[in-house]
Structures are given as C-alpha cells and as structure tokens.
Amino acid sequence: MDFHLTEEQRAVQEMVHDFAEKEIVPHATEIDKTDEFPAEIFRKMGEQGLMGLPFPEEYGGGGADAMSQALAVEEISWASGSVGLTYAAHLSLGCAPIYNFGTEDQKKEWLTPLARGEALGALALTEPKGGSDLAGSVSTTAVLKGNEWIINGSKMYVTSGAIARSINVLCMTDKTKGHRGLSLIIVPRGAPGLVVGKLEEKMGLHGSLTTQVFFEDCRVPKGNLLGAEGDGFKQAMITLDGGRIGIGAMALGLGRAALEASLKYAQERQAFGQPISNFEAIQWMIADSAMELEASRLLIAKAAYLKDRHQRFSTEAAMAKLNASEAADRACSKAIQIHGGAGYLRDFPVERYYRDNRLTLIGEGTNEILRMVIARSILKEVG
Numbered sequence: 462m463d464f465h466l467t468e469e470q471r472a473v474q475e476m477v478h479d480f481a482e483k484e485i486v487p488h489a490t491e492i493d494k495t496d497e498f499p500a501e502i503f504r505k506m507g508e509q510g511l512m513g514l515p516f517p518e519e520y521g522g523g524g525a526d527a528m529s530q531a532l533a534v535e536e537i538s539w540a541s542g543s544v545g546l547t548y549a550a551h552l553s554l555g556c557a558p559i560y561n562f563g564t565e566d567q568k569k570e571w572l573t574p575l576a577r578g579e580a581l582g583a584l585a586l587t588e589p590k591g592g593s594d595l596a597g598s599v600s601t602t603a604v605l606k607g608n609e610w611i612i613n614g615s616k617m618y619v620t621s622g623a624i625a626r627s628i629n630v631l632c633m634t635d636k637t638k639g640h641r642g643l644s645l646i647i648v649p650r651g652a653p654g655l656v657v658g659k660l661e662e663k664m665g666l667h668g669s670l671t672t673q674v675f676f677e678d679c680r681v682p683k684g685n686l687l688g689a690e691g692d693g694f695k696q697a698m699i700t701l702d703g704g705r706i707g708i709g710a711m712a713l714g715l716g717r718a719a720l721e722a723s724l725k726y727a728q729e730r731q732a733f734g735q736p737i738s739n740f741e742a743i744q745w746m747i748a749d750s751a752m753e754l755e756a757s758r759l760l761i762a763k764a765a766y767l768k769d770r771h772q773r774f775s776t777e778a779a780m781a782k783l784n785a786s787e788a789a790d791r792a793c794s795k796a797i798q799i800h801g802g803a804g805y806l807r808d809f810p811v812e813r814y815y816r817d818n819r820l821t822l823i824g825e826g827t828n829e830i831l832r833m834v835i836a837r838s839i840l841k842e843v844g
C-alpha cells in the first residue's frame with residue numbers, strides 16, 4: 462500500500478492548484494454575488510487542458526487517471542464551488558457517458574469538442590416526478606420515426622443544460638420493459654423542439670447554471686443513441702458511480718477551504734488577550750475537521766484507485782461521496798462557528814463554502830439513497 466501520489470498525479474495537483482489560486486479565487490466572491498456564469502474561467506481551463514483531463518489524447522483529452530481527475534476537481538472546488546460543480550458535471554456527466562458508451566464516430570463528433578474545452582456537456586436524468594426513484598420516474602419518451610428519435614417530456618436541475626453543446630438525456634424508448642426500456646440519447650444544442658427553461662435560483666453554487674429542459678416533439682438523429690437501446694438505466698448507474706467520486710472531491714475541496722480559512726482566522730482573532738486558536742474548544746473543532754477531511758481523502762482515493770484498475774467501485778464511490786459531503790458540511794459549519802459573527806457575514810468566504818457544499822449531500826444520489834446502496838451491497842456480501 463502506497464499513500465503517495467505518483468509524479469503525474471502530483472503534477473496535475475500542483476498545476477490545477479496554481480491555476481485555481483491565480484485564475485479562480487480572485488473571482489469566486491463575485492461569481493457568488495452576481496450569479497454569473499464564469500465563461501472566461503472555463504475558456505482558460507480549456508486552454509490549460511483541464512476540460513478533457515481524464516480522456517485519451519486522441520479525443521482531445523489529457524490522458525490522466527481517475528485519481529488526477531479527483532485531485533483536479535478538489536482544487537477547482539477549493540477555489541469556487543460553482544466552478545467545481547460545473548467542472549465535475551462536465552467531466553463525469555457530460556463527457557464520460559459518450560466516452561464509455563459511444564461509438565468511435567460519436568466520440569469524435571461529441572466528445573472531442575467537449576474535451577478540448579470548446580463547449581460544456583450535460584446529463585439529464587432527473588424529472589419533476591423525482592430523482593431518487595430513477596427507475597420509476599422517467600416519463601420522457603423517445604419514439605423512433607424513420608431516421609429520427611422524437612422526444613417528448615421534461616427534465617429538471619440540468620447542470621449547464623442552458624449552454625451545453627450536448628445533453629445526454631435518459632428517455633423511455635419501450636414502456637413495456639420498465640427500467641429496461643430506458644435509453645440514453647445525445648440531444649444537441651439547437652435540436653428542433655429542445656426548449657431550455659428559466660435558470661433556477663439556488664441557495665449556493667450561483668455561477669453554476671441549473672435549468673429545466675423541455676422536449677416538444679424534439680427531433681434527434683437515430684444515430685445519437687448511446688450504446689444499445691434499453692441500456693440507459695445501467696449506463697446511468699455506471700455514470701453516477703464515477704460522478705460520485707467527483708462530488709466527493711468537490712466536497713473535500715470546499716471543506717478544505719473552510720478549514721484553511723478557520724486556521725487563518727483562529728490565529729489572527731484575539732479574545733481574552735490571546736489568539737482564539739489557544740482555546741481548546743476551537744482546537745477540537747479544527748482537529749475534528751482535519752481528521753474527517755483526511756478520512757474523506759482516503760475514501761475518495763480508494764474509489765479512484767479501484768476505478769483506475771477497472772475493478773468494481775460502486776460501494777466505495779457511494780461511501781466516498783457520502784462521507785466527504787457530510788464531513789465537509791460539518792467542517793463548513795464549524796468554520797462559521799470559529800469565525801463567530803464574522804462567519805455569518807458575506808465579507809468572509811465561509812458562509813459561501815457552507816451554502817455551496819450543501820448540494821453535495823443531495824446531488825448524484827441523496828445521502829439517504831447512498832446509505833441504501835452501501836447497506837444493500839454489504840448485506841449482499843454477508844448474505
């Protein structure tokens with residue numbers, strides 16, 4: 462067992478950290494205040510080779526491993542949760558399904574521009590009827606007519622759905638087969654009948670665009686089906702497994718930012734004639750956050766390690782996301798407490814970290830659903 466990063470992984474970590482510190486941190490408060498999508502930052506991330514980091518070079522990617530991807534998402538999220546979520550979703554939800562399930566032609570046409578950073582990708586699974594019960598809640602239909610899929614229905618909460626070049630949409634292509642009748646179809650921006658709804662107003666992650674999308678007799682070429690008809694549910698589950706490492710890494714980045722801000726503040730702020738870092742109550746909060754975030758780091762690393770070796774990692778990814786999101790939630794809350802009244806003000810970043818991280822307990826499988834996933838897999842092992 463080796464707890465050290467490889468040379469390549471460390472190089473990615475350092476490069477992304479330097480980029481995030483220089484290009485994202487100075488804008489993070491402004492992004493949160495204005496709700497504006499930071500297009501210029503993503504343009505620079507493309508130039509830096511970050512937008513296709515884990516995909517092969519032949520498709521415009523960087524050829525990095527899953528561990529490097531997690532490190533990159535952590536560093537970007539450390540600087541801004543909004544940029545972090547958009548980035549994590551682009552890689553895991555927008556690009557990965559095309560890479561994992563697409564044909565050679567589909568990869569060239571749809572993955573390459575995304576990996577080169579020319580545009581963002583998105584995934585639309587969740588519907589108004591509910592996101593947790595994916596198998597039972599998809600009522601968006603796709604019917605093959607001649608050489609086209611005719612799609613009708615709507616999806617909710619689509620990250621980057623308003624600007625994505627392509628959205629991988631989970632559709633019911635055969636109602637008689639239940640969840641085995643679900644299929645993933647690439648819907649390009651500008652497809653006739655694709656209507657983008659209003660931008661959602663969120664608690665945090667203000668620079669990440671979240672929208673409803675509507676399909677009104679939306680026409681898409683037959684060749685945009687990803688993999689085989691009826692494989693959509695399985696593909697969605699595989700995609701979410703990978704995505705959960707990303708959401709865990711996002712939480713870790715935000716939690717780490719909160720801890721770092723706490724360390725700085727605790728050593729500067731004086732009370733009763735001494736820095737508050739001298740008080741045991743403050744030290745215990747710092748110790749708990751540091752320990753819990755370190756445990757999250759190890760779980761994320763283990764899930765990424767298994768993924769890189771093409772071994773099963775569903776349970777580990779669920780554990781990594783669940784643990785990191787809740788550890789970061791506590792670390793952000795403690796950071797606000799350590800800052801006292803200042804922690805509640807927008808002048809300090811810790812309340813933003815707290816708001817931004819809150820999503821990680823909900824997205825890509827709520828933590829209640831993940832507890833079910835973990836328990837079922839353990840019960841199966843012992844049963």
Ligand SMILES: Cc1cc2nc3c(=O)[nH]c(=O)nc-3n(C[C@H](O)[C@H](O)[C@H](O)COP(=O)(O)OP(=O)(O)OC[C@H]3O[C@@H](n4cnc5c(N)ncnc54)[C@H](O)[C@@H]3O)c2cc1C
Nearest residue numbers: 584585586587591592593618619620824825826827829830
């Ligand atoms: C900012 C943001 C970005 C998002 N991005 C995307 C995206 O890009 N693509 C996409 O497809 N979706 C996206 N989502 C949707 C997200 O994945 C869903 O919100 C999430 O899966 C939960 O679904 P739901 O909101 O319908 O909640 P529900 O499924 O209605 O759940 C409500 C509550 O009931 C609980 N619950 C449900 N079933 C059970 C059960 N069996 N046992 C115990 N508890 C249960 C849940 O844990 C939760 O607490 C995003 C959401 C947000 C807020």
